[in-house]
Amino acid sequence: MDEMKTIDRRTRKTKKAIRHAFAELLSQKDINDITIRDIADLADINRKTFYNYYSGIYQIVDEIENEIVSTYEKVLGEVDIKRDLKNPYRIFERLTSIINTDLDFYGYLLSMRENVSLVSKIVTMLKAKTKEALHPQIEIDETTADIVLDYAISGMIAVYQQWFNSDRRQSIEEISSTISILFFQGFSGILEREEKGNSIYTK
Amino acid sequence: MDEMKTIDRRTRKTKKAIRHAFAELLSQKDINDITIRDIADLADINRKTFYNYYSGIYQIVDEIENEIVSTYEKVLGEVDIKRDLKNPYRIFERLTSIINTDLDFYGYLLSMRENVSLVSKIVTMLKAKTKEALHPQIEIDETTADIVLDYAISGMIAVYQQWFNSDRRQSIEEISSTISILFFQGFSGILEREEKGNSIYTK
């Protein structure tokens, strides 16, 4: 968003128009029913001009996704993964908050059928970040670490997806606490919490 | 596949030709580069005929996915989810085996960008099956159960995806054991196993 300033005003204007038209159309109909002609018409640009910037509809989505991942990455830089690994509540609380605020506008992307790519991008980024934080303090072999991270990160994102689809019924604290327990103690941790009847997040 | 026998021979022949052509083309190029004309030409049918059976390329994928999910569902019927929940090794071993055999032909689907839908279909099916097995024996509230299942099932599938993409380097026992531990004891269970140095699956 910063380097935008140095770019040709025409380019800036056109891309903005395309993005805006796309968002508008997306709010009206399914992505598969949106044609390039639709976008060009609504953005009031020549159809050819569209191809100067995007090779197709999904490349707009790709661009948006990359912006989202960048946001994640930046905010995650403020967390000390290494320190919090054995009590990851703080990490998950942070992630949940990001999703709850910055992602508000793009939230529906998470629930779209097509956007596995966003999920996999986030998975890739989080895996990289976590692995560099782990290495070499925690004694665990590479392959196992991969499995653990795949499992935990994908699981976490799935929870967020459902959270979105159910209009974020639970509080950030609830979600964070549950994911945190699932990650470190698994299902047995949940059973324990349920038995006690006093969850971590009760006020 | 059974009811196929009662269907008009022409229909049978045409659908088979389409499916075959699609598989052939898929092995040659990316799904996004496959046109309906390609399929019609290779299957040696009129382009219009294609539309008699499928509304588009992705509906073929959809059909294949549904067949895969059915296979899963059937084999999973042989497992006693309720009994094995606290020591889920058997369940995961069974699932891993299915993937390793029946899914061999369609395995690459799991690693395709587009096939989130397969994943979500499997998630939906497994969630339903698990919930009916849980209810009402295990004392856990509905919402929490949803979260646990989303987390565990999506995590599990992510592990399988990576397993596929790395050409199934680990044994079925290794994968099953790791997922099993992750599910019931979480990351702490993995750390414990690593410390002891004796994993469940060492012979």
Place this chain on the structure above:
DNA sequence: TGACTTATACCACATATGTGTATTATACTA
């Protein structure tokens, strides 16, 4: 086998896609 039912082929059309080329309009910069 012969009458029927139905799948498929053939032709046609409106629209979408991707791309090339030449021209015009706009923005940058010295």
Place this chain on the structure above:
DNA sequence: TAGTATAATACACATATGTGGTATAAGTCA
């Protein structure tokens, strides 16, 4: 502000898509 760079347009073309109507071929069944 004048000159230059480049973004955007206009136009055109080959191909793909989805769909409708009619004719033909193949399968089904009594």
